[in-house]
Amino acid sequence: MIRDITVMGGHGRLGRPDLVRKIQFNMGDVISIVGPTGSGKTTLINDIELFANGNTPSGRQVLFNGVPAPIEYRDDPSRNPIALITQHTTFLSDMPVDAFLTTHAKVRGGNPEDITRLAQEAIDFANELTGEPLAAESRMTELSGGQTRALLIADAAIICSTPIVLLDEVENAGIHRTRAIELLRRYRKIFVFVTHDPRIALLSDARIVMKGGRIMDFIVTDEHERAFSIKVARLDDALASLRDQLRNGLRLCGTELEGVR
Ligand SMILES: Nc1ncnc2c1ncn2[C@@H]1O[C@H](COP(=O)(O)OP(=O)(O)OP(=O)(O)O)[C@@H](O)[C@H]1O
Ligand SMILES: [Mg+2]
Numbered sequence: 001m002i003r004d005i006t007v008m009g010g011h012g013r014l015g016r017p018d019l020v021r022k023i024q025f026n027m028g029d030v031i032s033i034v035g036p037t038g039s040g041k042t043t044l045i046n047d048i049e050l051f052a053n054g055n056t057p058s059g060r061q062v063l064f065n066g067v068p069a070p071i072e073y074r075d076d077p078s079r080n081p082i083a084l085i086t087q088h089t090t091f092l093s094d095m096p097v098d099a100f101l102t103t104h105a106k107v108r109g110g111n112p113e114d115i116t117r118l119a120q121e122a123i124d125f126a127n128e129l130t131g132e133p134l135a136a137e138s139r140m141t142e143l144s145g146g147q148t149r150a151l152l153i154a155d156a157a158i159i160c161s162t163p164i165v166l167l168d169e170v171e172n173a174g175i176h177r178t179r180a181i182e183l184l185r186r187y188r189k190i191f192v193f194v195t196h197d198p199r200i201a202l203l204s205d206a207r208i209v210m211k212g213g214r215i216m217d218f219i220v221t222d223e224h225e226r227a228f229s230i231k232v233a234r235l236d237d238a239l240a241s242l243r244d245q246l247r248n249g250l251r252l253c254g255t256e257l258e259g260v261r
Contacts (some may be wrong), residue, residue, distance in 0.1 A: 002081055003027055003162045004066055010059030012040065012214030022099060027200045030181065030191045032201045035210030041194040042240045043213060049084045078108055083156035084166045089148055091140040093194045097151065098136035104159050118158055125154035125183060129175040153180055157187050167193035199236045202229035234260055
């Protein structure tokens with residue numbers, strides 16, 4: 001049973017040390033990673049996924065309940081506590097969605113009478129995140145980028161039910177980002193995700209700031225930022241509605257943002 005994970009600082013691209021030497025995530029925490037392009041966000045996520053133990057380019061160490069990852073995390077895929085959803089995911093299998101989900105549930109040791117229910121729950125979860133719903137019988141290779149990521153997030157949360165979920169750049173996939181975090185918060189897990197989006201960053205409990213491959217800061221979202229996030233959300237909703245109008249082929253009249261405070 002994982003209670004917490006700890007990242008022990010290593011160094012950045014040029015060998016200079018991470019400024020934050022120790023970061024602990026507890027079960028239920030939602031943490032974002034921010035920083036310019038090329039600053040080492042994916043590298044940090046990969047360190048966690050690889051159970052880094054001083055053996056990755058960053059020299060970082062990741063501890064599970066205070067100790068390095070037990071050997072079975074690596075050796076037994078059904079014991080691996082981490083689901084990583086990368087930016088460039090393509091399916092190699094042409095299975096229908098429901099066959100993929102039920103097969104995966106079986107491999108993860110799901111109870112036979114639960115398997116169909118779990119697969120349906122995962123499809124429903126995915127469909128809350130996409131504009132165009134996916135069907136149980138859709139072929140995996142025919143899903144859009146957004147549908148693929150939505151399915152993988154649902155699979156990680158419901159089928160694998162891993163205690164740790166890592167998401168690299170959720171916003172580019174065209175899925176409903178705030179909804180994803182709301183839904184994921186219902187399952188008590190550690191969520192770590194890369195984001196460039198202020199609304200998403202402010203939904204997290206804290207954020208890790210990267211630069212030059214180094215961990216520069218760890219900022220806990222305070223009351224002041226939480227209050228401000230309501231205004232950010234209103235602005236973001238207004239922009240989202242502009243996007244929808246464009247998608248639907250409408251002409252903008254220029255007064256759409258009036259009254260947004
Ligand atoms: N701590 C580190 N030690 C050595 N190399 C690093 C380190 N951090 C990042 N790098 C290298 O720097 C490059 C950019 O890092 P990375 O891909 O993690 O950045 P990113 O923040 O995810 O960028 P993007 O926003 O474009 O996805 C990679 O080639 C990576 O291997
Ligand atoms: Mg990256």
